[in-house]
Amino acid sequence: MTRMRDVVIVGGGHNALVAAAYLAGAGRSVTLLERQPHLGGAAISAEVFPGVEARLSRYSYLVSLLPERIRRDLRLDIALARRRFSSYTPLPGTDRGLLVDTGDADATAASFAGIGAASDLPAWNAFGADTARLAAAIWPTVTDPLLTRAEARRAVGDDRVWAELVEAPIGQTVEHRFADDLVRGVVLTDALIGTFAPVVDPTLAANRCFLYHVIGGGTGHWDVPVGGMGAVSGALARAARDAGAELITGAEVTSVTPDGEVSYRTGDAEHRLAGATVLSGVAPFELARLLGERAERPEGAQVKVNLLLTRLPRLRDASADPAAAFAGTFHVHEGFAALDTAHASAAAGRIPAPLPLESYCHSLTDPGILSPELRAAGAQTLTVFALQTPDRLLEGRDPDTARAELQDAVLASLDSVLAEPIANVLMTDAAGNPCIETATTRDLEQSLRMPGGNIFHGPLAWPWAEDDTPLATPAERWGVATAHPRILLCGSGSRRGGAVSGLGGYHAAMATLES
Structure with missing residues (x-):
């Protein structure tokens, strides 16, 4: 039996949780599938050493790119x-x-x-003043649809800074x-x-x-992050649950089809979901494997x-x-x-x-x-x-x-x-x-x-689109498009993904809501 959902999210990292919270909060039926027994992906805390009460940020460990807008919209209790x-x-x-x-x-x-x-x-x-100028121009754009390269250059407003930090x-x-x-x-x-x-x-x-x-x-x-990186993912998971998202752990996704069918396994049981939209919180290479396609391993x-x-x-x-x-x-x-x-x-x-x-x-x-x-x-x-x-x-x-x-x-x-x-x-x-x-x-x-152990899920991209990049669809404008219209990226492999930012999930949610 195949269950129908508005949105199926593959992976349960922090970006996926951001997307789940926004979309469930907007009234969409959302099911998130996470292979591991816990949520958060790389943004977790754990008592790593037996018998020692120290909760370490096991993989990712510092926060810089999480926008205040996401914290405010989702009412996240994060210090x-x-x-x-x-x-x-x-x-x-x-x-x-x-x-x-x-x-x-x-x-x-x-x-x-x-x-x-x-x-x-x-x-x-x-040099610090130059990077501050770049940051002041580019950072406010990360919660908006993509600028083009020409627009980003105009926003920076300093050809020397652009040449030295972007082009050379x-x-x-x-x-x-x-x-x-x-x-x-x-x-x-x-x-x-x-x-x-x-x-x-x-x-x-x-x-x-x-x-x-x-x-x-x-x-x-x-x-x-006060309390460790697990405090960040914990707050996001609470926001997604409170919004009504269904979060399933121990769910191994075995395949995804371009028309939105997602097969997964819990224990010995096989399940299928059909999503009007599928969001991929896993790396693009891993998504290609689930689709039965070939991709270059980063x-x-x-x-x-x-x-x-x-x-x-x-x-x-x-x-x-x-x-x-x-x-x-x-x-x-x-x-x-x-x-x-x-x-x-x-x-x-x-x-x-x-x-x-x-x-x-x-x-x-x-x-x-x-x-x-x-x-x-x-x-x-x-x-x-x-x-x-x-x-x-x-x-x-x-x-x-x-x-x-x-x-x-x-x-x-x-x-x-x-x-x-x-x-x-x-x-x-x-x-x-x-x-x-x-x-x-x-x-x-x-x-x-x-x-490949790539912490960014693949090569990083500029946080803007090239001037000749198609930007006709919401997914393209938000930098989350794949070759399949019903499947969007929502993880670190999206155009402005990477690090603990929630941006991949935010952009995928915005593109979904605009579609």
Whole structure:
């Protein structure tokens, strides 16, 4: 028997929940199907280590691109905490580092001078003003139908900013505007998170990644979700249920047809739904598989490591407070030259050594994710994200061996800039095992069905349409169209998807309501 629904949503990540909440709230009959026993996809919190009461943001961990409009429309009870310290970057081989303190301009200036980069401070401030101009122009458009490229350029209103941040390789712009290698790398890392590219990338994939990292909220700030990422998905799930959406977990979708029929399995039972519209919250590659079509498998390029520490580690730089250094983004071996060398190593099939990575401590900003006992004992979390580690490094290799080697590379890189090995402060779980969890691109593909471990579900697109792009239908205008009129994208693989933003779900809901 086939049940009829106005909307069937495949996948239960945060974007899918946004779409479900909007459409059910508009009176549509909505059924959402999620393969896992829980909702939220990559935006979840979990007690990762047995017997240790710490709820970690297991995959995604910071929020920048979630519009206030979605929070307001869906009445989401979500708190985001701003971090005072932007970043700390040790200068490898020394006892010095660069601390960017958004609350103290004089301290930041002194830190630039301390690493011999005082002459780059004016360039740093000017570049920040340029990215702010780009953000102020583009961010307000993300909850509207797509602009064309020409319209976006007019909105920015500054040909120099457009040329340097959009048209020229972002690494070329950074190299031109900054003199110090470490400063150049700190600026450039936003272009390489989850994106495998050289520092000067002629394909402009790095530019697109950079743009999404600097426009969020019109400021580019990345905030800590209070209660962990699970608090975000939990609020969205409540909004969808309260609106009347049917949310089914443990539902493995086995096929989708272009005319809107969705087959799925719960346990040993087979079911079918027919939707006037089908929204796909899964990656486009995965949707193609469900449709019986062929698509190019994307590639991710990161390793995520979660650690629980008895305390923060000591730094080589005695002048830097670890509580400040780890509160923002802690950059490791992310100088401009090091990032390019790492890319060349990975392109040749070798794990980069040293491995570029960045980390931050959620519990410094939001200690409530730890039990009272852990807080009293001084425990802290540490989230580490390694760059320039493409999925191809795992090709044809035993997954467990590859994961162990990548984890060792992460720890070795981290140790090289600390005054003590990270193992000295690593907590153990109830069974006496170290509290460390490593997720490779293959782990993401297996657990979350992210093809190639690509955290964006595929290559990022500009948040506008090219001037010759057809924009005749609602799905085209909102950037969620597929080759099949009854099937729309509602996940990170939509034109303005990627990161925890809800935009894919919002755009799909708007296109559906306009149809």
